[in-house]
Amino acid sequence: MKVIIIGGDGYCGWASTLHLAAAGMDVVIADNFARRAWDVQLGVSSLTPIAGLEQRLAQWRDLGGRRIEFVNLDVTEYEPLCELLADLAPDAIVHFGQQRSAPYSMIDRDHAMRTLINNTAGNLNLLWAMREYAPDAHLVKLGTMGEYGTPNIDIEEGFIEVTHKGRTDTLPFPKQPGSFYHLTKVHDSDQIYFVCRTWGLRATDLHQGVVYGVHTDQTIQSPQLVNRFDYDHVYGTALNRFCVQAAIGHPLTVYGSGGQRRSFLNIRDTVRCVELALRNPAEPGEYRVFNQFTELFSIAQLAHEVVRVGTAMGLDVRIEHQENPRAEKEQHHYHTLNANLRGLGLEPTLLDDATLRGLIETAAQYRDRVDLSVIRPAISWKPRAKAASSLTA
Amino acid sequence: MKVIIIGGDGYCGWASTLHLAAAGMDVVIADNFARRAWDVQLGVSSLTPIAGLEQRLAQWRDLGGRRIEFVNLDVTEYEPLCELLADLAPDAIVHFGQQRSAPYSMIDRDHAMRTLINNTAGNLNLLWAMREYAPDAHLVKLGTMGEYGTPNIDIEEGFIEVTHKGRTDTLPFPKQPGSFYHLTKVHDSDQIYFVCRTWGLRATDLHQGVVYGVHTDQTIQSPQLVNRFDYDHVYGTALNRFCVQAAIGHPLTVYGSGGQRRSFLNIRDTVRCVELALRNPAEPGEYRVFNQFTELFSIAQLAHEVVRVGTAMGLDVRIEHQENPRAEKEQHHYHTLNANLRGLGLEPTLLDDATLRGLIETAAQYRDRVDLSVIRPAISWKPRAKAASSLTA
Numbered sequence: 132m133k134v135i136i137i138g139g140d141g142y143c144g145w146a147s148t149l150h151l152a153a154a155g156m157d158v159v160i161a162d163n164f165a166r167r168a169w170d171v172q173l174g175v176s177s178l179t180p181i182a183g184l185e186q187r188l189a190q191w192r193d194l195g196g197r198r199i200e201f202v203n204l205d206v207t208e209y210e211p212l213c214e215l216l217a218d219l220a221p222d223a224i225v226h227f228g229q230q231r232s233a234p235y236s237m238i239d240r241d242h243a244m245r246t247l248i249n250n251t252a253g254n255l256n257l258l259w260a261m262r263e264y265a266p267d268a269h270l271v272k273l274g275t276m277g278e279y280g281t282p283n284i285d286i287e288e289g290f291i292e293v294t295h296k297g298r299t300d301t302l303p304f305p306k307q308p309g310s311f312y313h314l315t316k317v318h319d320s321d322q323i324y325f326v327c328r329t330w331g332l333r334a335t336d337l338h339q340g341v342v343y344g345v346h347t348d349q350t351i352q353s354p355q356l357v358n359r360f361d362y363d364h365v366y367g368t369a370l371n372r373f374c375v376q377a378a379i380g381h382p383l384t385v386y387g388s389g390g391q392r393r394s395f396l397n398i399r400d401t402v403r404c405v406e407l408a409l410r411n412p413a414e415p416g417e418y419r420v421f422n423q424f425t426e427l428f429s430i431a432q433l434a435h436e437v438v439r440v441g442t443a444m445g446l447d448v449r450i451e452h453q454e455n456p457r458a459e460k461e462q463h464h465y466h467t468l469n470a471n472l473r474g475l476g477l478e479p480t481l482l483d484d485a486t487l488r489g490l491i492e493t494a495a496q497y498r499d500r501v502d503l504s505v506i507r508p509a510i511s512w513k514p515r516a517k518a519a520s521s522l523t524a
Numbered sequence: 525m526k527v528i529i530i531g532g533d534g535y536c537g538w539a540s541t542l543h544l545a546a547a548g549m550d551v552v553i554a555d556n557f558a559r560r561a562w563d564v565q566l567g568v569s570s571l572t573p574i575a576g577l578e579q580r581l582a583q584w585r586d587l588g589g590r591r592i593e594f595v596n597l598d599v600t601e602y603e604p605l606c607e608l609l610a611d612l613a614p615d616a617i618v619h620f621g622q623q624r625s626a627p628y629s630m631i632d633r634d635h636a637m638r639t640l641i642n643n644t645a646g647n648l649n650l651l652w653a654m655r656e657y658a659p660d661a662h663l664v665k666l667g668t669m670g671e672y673g674t675p676n677i678d679i680e681e682g683f684i685e686v687t688h689k690g691r692t693d694t695l696p697f698p699k700q701p702g703s704f705y706h707l708t709k710v711h712d713s714d715q716i717y718f719v720c721r722t723w724g725l726r727a728t729d730l731h732q733g734v735v736y737g738v739h740t741d742q743t744i745q746s747p748q749l750v751n752r753f754d755y756d757h758v759y760g761t762a763l764n765r766f767c768v769q770a771a772i773g774h775p776l777t778v779y780g781s782g783g784q785r786r787s788f789l790n791i792r793d794t795v796r797c798v799e800l801a802l803r804n805p806a807e808p809g810e811y812r813v814f815n816q817f818t819e820l821f822s823i824a825q826l827a828h829e830v831v832r833v834g835t836a837m838g839l840d841v842r843i844e845h846q847e848n849p850r851a852e853k854e855q856h857h858y859h860t861l862n863a864n865l866r867g868l869g870l871e872p873t874l875l876d877d878a879t880l881r882g883l884i885e886t887a888a889q890y891r892d893r894v895d896l897s898v899i900r901p902a903i904s905w906k907p908r909a910k911a912a913s914s915l916t917a
Contacts, residue, residue: 209637240602243648243652247648255633255640260633282693284686295677295684296678298676302677304698305695305698314714318644321699513723514723515655515656
């Protein structure tokens with residue numbers, strides 16, 4: 132199977148690339164290093180020292196890995212994308228090539244706009260290019276569980292049967308995205324659903340939960356293959372950030388009460404889910420949504436787990452509740468379903484003590500690289516006047 | 525009340541501008557003449573000869589109309605938009621400044637992208653500019669009934685109460701937009717809902733039906749004030765197109781069976797609805813949707829009405845069913861609600877024989893300006909292979 136991985140140099144993209152290559156697929160990475168550039172622009176960097184892509188690929192070859200090709204490509208440029216699809220005639224395209232931080236998209240107008248253009252214009256380009264040059268390829272697109280928001284009903288997978296005034300229909304699940312980033316993912320989903328039913332394209336929209344973990348069976352094979360490990364306030368997701376904080380003796384920064392509940396998965400399962408989607412493609416004209424996660428936790432619950440495991444490791448771990456910079460409910464119903472991927476055989480990697488200990492140990496290994504100044508949340512969802520006053524407070 | 529009308533030189537925008545000025549509001553048009561440029565680029569033009577905006581405004585002044593200001597502004601440029609809001613401190617902003625043709629957005633990748641950028645990037649700019657410089661202003665945004673698609677349940681106004689597995693919530697109405705244009709309107713709605721609940725902005729999202737008619741009490745006062753009347757396959761909406769076709773002896777071009785049902789309103793009601801929304805503003809933090817239409821018809825039903833009235837006028841009017849270029853259901857449930865605007869006092873202008881006769885007469889008046897070559901649908905929703913073969917057929 133020939134697969135193009137757009138964004139194959141990023142966190143989920145790199146891990147997936149190696150996993151799929153190891154699984155015998157012909158993988159081509161298309162990336163423009165936007166993620167690395169954003170780190171530079173924001174003054175943050177991965178806790179783990181990540182090698183350049185050329186070094187990564189050279190090392191993978193040296194270890195006897197299946198050949199992985201690379202094309203430097205910006206999805207917001209249409210012509211090169213068309214050429215790539217026409218040249219390669221891929222069986223599938225996995226699209227990770229998006230700006231994936233909610234706080235980034237809330238910094239100011241410029242960052243909201245960059246997120247909008249990179250994500251939705253890039254997605255639109257990809258769909259038109261597929262229509263013209265790869266109409267039979269299977270699109271596997273990374274969405275997010277955050278598209279749904281936190282409704283007071285159970286969250287189904289993409290669609291829901293609604294009965295209203297005596298009539299019934301199966302309709303797109305009503306979404307309430309909570310940032311400009313999440314808004315772009317909803318728009319992408321809407322675009323993809325439209326082209327599947329209109330042009331007969333086939334797509335799987337992976338509504339992924341919050342990913343934690345750093346190693347997979349492949350990335351652990353060499354320091355040159357190590358994956359990124361973000362702990363900063365822009366790109367660091369909760370559990371990864373907590374583990375870094377525990378390792379360096381920084382209080383775990385819980386936003387608000389921590390009662391926010393979310394869907395999580397280990398990056399080892401991310402790569403398996405992508406493989407499952409690829410090996411069981413959607414039918415022509417089919418748009419399907421897989422909720423891609425394995426467990427539900429509240430943020431406070433995760434922090435308490437890190438305190439418990441970190442303390443057992445002899446670390447001094449405390450929790451510090453901070454004013455929540457986001458506009459989100461802190462007490463809410465949250466029940467999400469993931470029957471589709473389970474039905475295809477996903478065996479969840481559960482969050483156990485060994486996993487947490489491993490993450491904290493990895494963080495400790497690189498503790499000299501931690502920049503404390505980039506941990507505290509500095510991006511606010513608040514209206515202008517209140518955001519300004521909370522900055523001076 | 526000081527109101528900025530973005531897109532005030534367009535079809536609904538111009539009629540609304542004059543109506544609001546006549547109603548005693550201080551109106552500022554912000555427009556970059558994109559709509560006129562698209563006509564030029566597509567090789568089409570309004571059946572009615574429309575004067576330039578400067579001439580329009582000069583004539584309005586000469587007739588004793590309340591002063592209307594004009595600012596040349598492209599909403600995709602952020603800084604001038606910020607300056608405008610900061611300078612004027614408007615009480616309200618009516619946003620008509622969007623590419624509003626579904627076929628236009630389906631021409632090719634370029635036209636889909638222009639629609640995406642003009643509409644969603646423009647809308648994003650406006651929301652950020654309001655956050656920074658006009659957080660108390662009331663946004664009145666033009667959406668479309670087409671955002672909903674044609675679900676098999678009644679279409680409520682923006683939100684719907686959903687009971688699922690024993691739990692209940694009021695959620696955004698699930699939408700199934702049927703073109704890249706409609707997709708942008710859904711994204712705008714999602715953006716606006718988000719900033720209302722996050723930043724406390726206030727907004728009314730007018731989900732407008734298909735507008736017909738050309739004259740209002742103001743535009744009819746002088747040929748220099750006449751509104752545009754589109755009959756081409758890109759911008760001509762069904763009823764207007766049928767009336768032009770009846771007037772010139774061209775068959776009425778019904779796409780497919782004509783069983784498609786839609787929501788309609790006279791442009792005389794468009795302007796009243798906008799006024800009602802402005803005079804009854806949303807509360808701070810409130811996002812509300814008004815379904816803006818007065819009557820439901822199938823396309824075939826409208827065509828038959830035009831045949832009946834045209835024939836009574838002595839015209840030879842026939843219907844020609846054409847292969848439907850769009851991907852849409854031709855037999856479907858369609859029941860839409862408009863309680864919000866009715867509750868504020870909207871008295872519908874119903875589609876009667878006099879209205880149809882007037883439209884056909886106006887069309888006949890300008891029959892020498894008709895370009896027959898721009899009527900037949902030439903933009904297809906179909907997949908590439910099938911679209912290509914139907915072009916050669």
